[in-house]
Amino acid sequence: MSQAGQSTHEMLESPAFKRLVRHRWMVSVILTLLLFVIYYGYILLIGYNKPFMATKIGAVTTLGIPLGVGVIVLSWLLTVIYVIWANKVYDVEVKNLKSQLK
């Protein structure tokens, strides 16, 4: 698998490098879209359905409160997913490709 001494150009044209770049942006775009769904879903829910956000889930506590906290927690969890993916998949592949260079 490792052909010693790939030139820069060969590396950039190699299927492995192209796959790395494609996967990197696929993961980024999917996570960014999820972030959009979470945040703008929350904002548009407030914009279009205030009574839903005002639903009581306790004596006085409204549904909006856990949803607001949920937006923050879920956003953070998305960063956890990205870091785990990058550490386990991306970094390994980068190390592999770099060893084939020159």
Next chain:
Amino acid sequence: MFPMLNLPLAAIQTSLGSPTASAIFFFFIIVSLTLGITYWAAKRTRSTKDFYAAGRSVSALQNGFALSGDYMSAASFLGIAGLVSLKGYDGMIYATGWLVGWPALMFLIAEPLRNLGKYTFADVVAFRLRQTPVRVASAIGGILTVLFYTIAQMVGSGNLITLMFGIPYEAAVVIVGGVMLAYVLFGGMIATTWVQIIKAILLLLGVSVLCFIVLYKFNFNPGNLYAAVAAKYGQGALEPGTLVTSPIDAVSLGLALMFGLLGLPHILMRFFTVPDAKAARTSVLYATGFIGYFYCIIPIVGFGAAALVGRDIITGIDKGGNMAAPLLAELLGGTPFLGFIAAVAFATILAVVAGLTLAGASTLSHDIYVNVIKRGQATEQEQVSVAKKATVVFGILAVLLGILFKGQNVAFMVGLAFAIACSANFPALIMSILWKKFTTAGAVASILTGAILSVGLIIISPTIWVDVFKNAQPLIGLKNPAIISMTAAFVAGWLVSLLTPEQSAQDRFEDEKLRTYLGVGAE
């Protein structure tokens, strides 16, 4: 209903606005500690790499704290606590918007930025384009962003310090400017980083303690706290109110907050202080965690202030509600705790202004002087000396602008800074990383379109046309221009690039890609 609440709610005697012994004590501890660190950092600041990027030796955890310290301003601490205390749930909606940029920063920008750049985000935009036009255009976007952000911070700091310590506005602005200038001038990025780390830890600690005591008063059941708020101010305090009335406005503001972060020069600059892309990515994980935690608990402080201090007393001290958290601290922990929280707020202001000054100075010295005027040919010694001169210029400018805008309504300026950042800086940055056919003319067109439209549209919007200039009707209904100005910046960059093909930029894209994705050749 709540027998444990036997506090003298009506008869609160506040020592806010007078320099108490404890406030002065904590103030001096923070100032001497940070100046001590600056002295230590000064001995380690020799090269330009030390001055702008702390020698790229900041760890991911340290940078996570420093990013939080750079970002969480007095406006997020005192402002959001105040907003929640007075407007209830709407303050929480506002708080979420300030967090959601961070994951996007990680997914789209952090690693390429770290691999491609040296000291400023303009290094990345200009990587394979013609230096002079791109550096000048980037500097316009960068300086405008930093300047409006700085004016808002300086005016805010003058007002807050006057409220908390009772010293005159002008003196407060000069003290902030002077101490901050000492950090940046002598200790560069190393001192700035440590000031931001200390501030972030103090702020997280202070707010955690406030939150803990509030929850303790309500038997660790937030439901009891909400019940106390609802009993006093009605169920409406726990429901969305008037903040999101027009969904298009809310989406436009959301875009500005989310992608504006990806174009804030003082935040982007922090990524050049870590050793590699992995540390850059990990530092955003920490920062998002710290900032997210902060925004999750700050509403408890706001609701606590509404329930325990009361809205009348809060607005009696400051109409905007900014003193909600300090008043709550005084009620719960007496004058010593108030002194601590006031000193934390002061440290908060210093850390943000120091980061902004370093970013402003690096644009003037690294982008304009070294790369445009000297065409990249400047000795190490010359670069450090110019960086320090630019720091003094920017620091004095910050103080003068702070005094000039005294008493003005500058609340819109933070929104304006985010609008310019997401329209002028972010589109050019991401297109230069991703798009092979991006050209010099495309970058300049994108930056100028974004800058002109964001500033122009906000001037004729209700935010300035009605609220500041006191006209009856705005010329455009949209309060934040991001949805138009950011889109236009992308279209301009795309269209002009297609019309002006640049072979040399395309040729250099191979090297850029190798560096972006593998970190080959990264500094």
